[in-house]
Amino acid sequence: MRKYGVILLFAMVANVIIAQSPSLLVEAENFSKKGGWVVDQQFMDLMGSPYLMAHGMGMPVADAEISVEFPSTGKYDVYVRTFNWTSPWYEGEGPGKFQLRLNGEKVGSVLGCTGNEWYWQKAGKVDIRKKENVITLQDLTGFNGRVDAIYFTQDNISPPNELTTLGHFRKQMLDIPEEPQQAGEFDLVVVGGGVAGTTAAISAARLGLKVALIQDRPVLGGNNSSEVRVHLGGRIKVEPYPALGDVVKEIGPSRGGNAQPADYYEDEKKMQMVLAEENISLFTNYRAFAVKTEGSSITEVYARHIETSEELSFTAPLFADCTGDGTIGFLAGADYAMGRESRDEFGEPTAPETPDKMTMGSSVQWYSAEEKQPVDFPVFQYGVEFNDENVKQVTMGEWTWETGMNYDQINEFERIRDYGLLVVYSNWSWLKNFSAEKEKYNNRKLDWVAYVAGKRESRRLLGDHILREQDLTDFVIYPDASAPTTWTIDLHYPDPKNTEHFPENEFLSIAVHKPIHPYPIPYRCLYSRNIDNLFMAGRNISVTHVALGTIRVMRTTGIMGEVVGMAASVAAKNNTNPRGVYNNHLNELKKLMEKGVGKYDVEDMQNYNLGGSLGPKITTIDIPPYDKD
Known part of the structure; x- marks a missing residue:
């Protein structure tokens, strides 16, 4: 069984491989000693790679260091791929300054303070007199200087900047196989280790499925981790399925609060709950970057390790997109929406008169x-x-x-x-x-x-039902009612006072709440309408922008994950797909939702951030029988 921290086929130094003499490519995220620099993978789809960043909050961080072997001695030109991150707002020299050193000696001038995009900057020249050398990144300011990679060449030609070409160049220089290695075959592959992905994986595993859980950070929990520090919101133990939320109860922190000390978010609890499940293979620090499809189904997901660059392939009959951004669905060609629909499109009173690209921030x-x-x-x-x-x-x-x-x-x-x-x-x-x-x-x-x-918001993958405002406010209960949402319709807008001072550059928001009754989300919102074997749980499910305002809080997304894990077990048992569960096996799913998949008798600590006034508590909902089993 593959477990956390043991799925590495390349050592750090082994990734600095010379594919073509007399040149050497060193990926910054491969540095064996990172000092105070952090690995940032959030934008690798945009700029091609994870990178190291000196996140010192105004205090220089400790040096990063790696020992490398050059292909030969001699003089090399040095290029560094970096970016002046304040350039969108300021034309002068930026604050993210750092110095490249070789064997303790400065290489060229200070970097990180020029350039209005990611590109290869000429750092200087070095004279290599021995093959073994130590490269150091010295932060000078603590203000988020960033380094993608360092390239030494005797040809005086910088590497390519175009992303596809650069990707091939990286693989050639680092001797990474063109085809990813097989990670194994699974019953369900869950991509995204936030609260929704974690509960989906746990629920499916407890019901007997062999699950791969892929997370692109070293910790689980997403926005509820110590890296982001947003507390859980919404309610569990709500009719018509009060057992939904048992897994959320097991993994959820006992204390609430945003922007609190790291221990409030109990990263280790989430990790231990996943590691305790023998049917889960956990792949932390792997970011999914491509999918393979046949017809309207996904056959494989490819993921890259954010430090070693190792690539793995995951095969399964069922996949769950819990990335928040709908990444897997997007890569597979799933239908999706982004931005605000017009009032006419769904008849929603809260929607704007004309559609636009505005999202919550x-x-x-x-x-x-x-x-x-x-x-x-x-x-x-x-x-x-x-x-x-x-x-x-x-x-x-x-x-x-x-x-x-x-x-x-x-x-x-x-x-x-x-x-x-x-x-x-x-x-x-x-x-x-x-x-x-x-x-x-x-x-x-x-x-x-x-x-x-x-x-809070990006792509919303479209399912057989798109949840809209009137479903919630008119309390329209569908036969496939499932995970309850208990939050108000909570939509964010730029703070008007902040707009007065920073027009079109606001950084403060207000929330506008519209009360609803606790509402069971139709199961058809939890799978794609055009990718046959794709579930989704989290903020990227099938809802309008307005309806997103209620389903996006994390106790609610965690309950969705539980339902997806249950539905995946029903699909696997009956050799069908997500839509087949709705069409032919809905009663089987209902029975699982009634029973729940709780495993541990833990005290219910989910009594913080439950939400505002939601109207009368719903005690019974008449869900008519729908299928044969």
């Missing part, structure tokens, strides 16, 4: 800590002007620090996350250095800033 949360002595913070002014009129006089920022509503949450996501970092640093710099109230902040230190952004 992503949050970069943060907090500060009070120290016993004064703490300095560098002046940080990179294109967004703060002053005493528009600065936020706060010591932390949670969900309301939300960016990117008017940008593409897929294709412009790095810009969205970076703007979140930019405004946190800029606001804090003003408070510390220029504010009329700066004495209040004299002893405060910026203690934690998320670099993994908490995303």
Whole structure:
């Protein structure tokens, strides 16, 4: 059984392989000693690779280091693929400065402060006099300098920048096989290890399926992990299926709160719950990047390790897209929606008159800590002007620090996350250095800033039913009623006061709530309408933008995952697909939802962040019989 942390076929140094003399490619994420640099994989679909980032919140981080063997001695030109991340807002030199060193000696000039896109920058020349050498990345500022890769060549030709060509170049230089290695055959492959993916995997495994769970970070939980720090929301133990939520109860943290210390989110609890299931093979740090299809079905999913570059192939008759972004569905050609539908399209009163691309945004949360002595913070002014009129006089920022509503949450996501970092640093710099109230902040230190952004909305994969506002408000109960949603219709918009100061560059949001009764989501929202063997659970299920406002909180998405795991077991038992469960085996699924898949007798700690006023509690719902079994 493959388990967490043991699925590595390449050692770190082994990935720095010379495929063609006299050149050497070193991937930054392959560094054996990362020091204080972090691996950021969130944008590898956009710029081609994970990268190392110096996330020091204004304090330089410890050096990253790797020992490499050059193909031969002699003089080499050095290129570094990097990016000045503040360039969308500021034309001058950026703050993400770092120095490349070879055997302790500086190589060329300071990097990371120029360039308005990811590209290969000429770093200088080196004279290699021995084959074994040590490469070091020295952070100079602590302000998110980033490095994709380093290339040494005697040909004085930089590598390609076009992503497809660059991908082939990487494989050639690192001697990565063109075809991924088989990870094994499974009954169900779940992609995405957030709350929904974790509960889907656990539920299916407990019902006897052999499950692969693929997660592109080292921890599980997604937005409810210590990396993002959003607490669970919504309710469990709700009619007509009060057993739904048993798995959420088992893995959920006992304490609530956004932007709290890391231990609040109990990453280890989620991990141990998954590792305890013998039917789950867990693949952490693997990001799915491609799918293979035959007709209207997925046959394989390909995933790449975010540090070693190893590629694996996963085969199964059933797949579940719990990525949040609908990545697997998108790659397979699934129908999807993104942005806001018009009022006429579904007749939703809350929808805008005309459709647009606006989405709810992503949050970069943060907090500060009070120290016993004064703490300095560098002046940080990179294109967004703060002053005493528009600065936020706060010591932390949670969900309301939300960016990117008017940008593409897929294709412009790095810009969205970076703007979140930019405004946190800029606001804090003003408070510390220029504010009329700066004495209040004299002893405060910026203690934690998320670099993994908490995303609310992007693609929504379309199923045989698209949940809409009237289903919820008119309480339309369908025969395939399943996972209950108990949150208000909670939609976010740019804060009008923030718009006054930062028009079209808002970073604060407001929430507008519309109460509903607890509502059972139709099962048909949990599978694709045109990819025959694809389930989905999480914020990427089949809903309109308005309906997304209620189903996106994580106790609700976790319950969806439980239903998907149950439906997958029904499909496997009856040799059918997700739609076949609806057409022919719905009563079998209902029986499982009535029983639940809880395994441990744990105290119910799910009594925080339950939601606002939702109307009268629903005690019975008449769901008519639908199928033969």
